[in-house]
Amino acid sequence: MLRCPSCLLLLWKPVTVSCGHSFCKPCLGGALPPRCPLCQERLKLLGVGTARCNVVLCGLLEKCVEREIRLAWLVAHVRDRLTRGDAEEALRMAQKGVELAPDASSLRLCRAEAFAALGQHQRALEDLDTVCKAEPGEHEGFFRKGKVLLKMGQRAEALMAWEHCLTLSPHFHPARREMEKILAEDAPQPCTAAAHPGVAHQGSTGPQVDEGSPVFPSSSPQVQDQEGEPADGRGDTEHGHGTATLSQPGRQQEPDTSAERQDRWLVDNEEETAAAKDTQPSLWELLSISDLECSLCIRMFFEPVTTPCGHTFCKECLERCLDHRPNCPLCKQSLREYLKDGNYSPTVLLQDIMLATFPAQLAQRRDLHQAEMAELSNLTNNIPIFVCTMSFPGIACPLHVFEPRYRLMIRRCQETGTRRFGMCIYEDGKSFADYGCMLEIRQIELLADGRSLVDTIGQRRFRVLSRGHRDGYNTADIEYLEDKKVAGEELQELQCLHESTYCLAQRFCEHGDLASRHVLMQHGPLPEKEEDIQVMPCGKGCSE
Ligand SMILES: [Zn+2]
Ligand SMILES: [Zn+2]
C-alpha cells in the first residue's frame, strides 16, 4: 500500500499531487509531470515553486518503515526484477536506491549485479570496488567482483578476488567452487573458459580470457600476503550475518550441491522478497490514531486533502480556514492558487491507510459526519438564516456571499443537498425579523478568492419560532406559513386588493426610474397576474 504507483517501490519522500495521488518525489522528476502518471489528470503546482513532500505521509513512512527495512525492500525488488530477467528495470530501481542511500552497500551490490547483467562490467566493477572499500571485512563484494572480473576475461584478478573472499570467509563455498572451476579449465586448455556456460557465458569476453591467465600464478600468493591480516578471526564470525539486508543467515553454510549460481540467487531472491513482504503487516501495528489526526479538529481525518505546501487537513476544516484567510493554517504558505482552483481532491493513500488500519474508527467518523449532515439537512429546526434582505416566493434573489460565516452556510446547503436556507431582514433587538422566506439556490458562481455569487429564488414563507446560532451564523426553528382560504365577500375583497396592488406594481415597473430598474435587475420582470389567487396556499412559484 505504501508503494509509489510510478516506480512500484516503497514511497520515498512522498508528494501528493493535485489529483490526490502520491508519488516519490524523485519519481515526479525535477518539476512536475504535466499529467498524473496514474489517473492522467492534469497536474498543477498551485502557487508553490516545486512539489512539496506530504508531511503526514512522510511521518507515517518514517514511523512504519525503518531505513533498514526500506532498503531491504528496495533490494528485494531489484533482485526480483533480476530474477525475472528485467535487468533494465532492476538497474533503474537500483540506480534510484543508490541515489537515495549512497552509503548502503546492499544497494550498490544490487546495482553492480544489474550492471553485470546488462554487460556493463566496468560500471559493475566500480560499484563493487566501492563496496569492497566501504566494507573490507565482508566477503560478498569480493565474491561478486571475482565474477565480474571473470566475465571481463580477467581471470587472474578474478581469482585474486575469490582468494580474498575465502580469506574473509573460509567456508564460503561458492568462491571456492568458482576457483576450482577456473583452475580445472586452466590446466588442460587455457582458452576454453569462454566456452564454459557456467563460468563465462558472455561470448564477448572470450578473447580477453587469455590476457588474464599468465598473470595468475604470480598474483595468487600476492593476494594472500596482502589480505592476511583482516582475514584472521573474521571469516567465521562475519559471514554469519553478512550484509544484513542482503544475506540470509545460514546461506553460506548450506552445502553447495548446485553448481549453478543462478539457482542460488533465485532461492535467495524468493526468500528475501518474502521477508520483505512479511514486514508489511506489522507496520500497521506501529500506527496510532493520533498519526491520522487533523490538526484543526483533532479528530481522525475525514476526507483528507493535502495542500500544495504538503499539509493535510479534513476537507471541511481546511475550507473553513480558507473562508477567513487564503493561507495554510500550519505554515502560512499562500493558498490563493489552491483556493482559486477549488479542486480539493482527497488524498487517496491516506484514505486507504485509514481504511486498512482503523476501519472501525473510520466508519465511526463517517457516521458522525453523516449525523452532522442529517442535522444540517433539517428544514424546520435550526435552519440557517441569512440576515440580509426581504425576499418573496417565486422572486429571484441574487446574493453576493463574502462573509466567512455565510460562505460556510452556503457550502453546507450544497453539501447536505437541501440547497435551501432562510432569508430574513435585520430587526433591531432580535437580530432578525419574525418572518422570512426560504430561498433555494439555483446557481453558484464561485469567485477565485472564495467569494461567490449565488442565484436564489424565493420559496415558502415562514414564521420564526425560536432563534439560535451555529458556527457564527443565525439559525431558527420555524413553521411554514399557509394562506387561509377565504370565500364569498371576503374573497371578492381580496381579489380587489390583488388587482389594485398588481396595477400599482405594474405602474412602478413601467415607470422606468432608477428604483424600478434596480428592482427589475434584481428580481426580474413582474410575474403574470394569477387567475386563481388562492391556488397556491404557500406562495407563488412553490411546488410544495
Ligand atoms: Zn516512486
Ligand atoms: Zn492522479
Ligand SMILES: [Zn+2]
Ligand atoms: Zn479536521
Ligand SMILES: [Zn+2]
Ligand atoms: Zn502548509
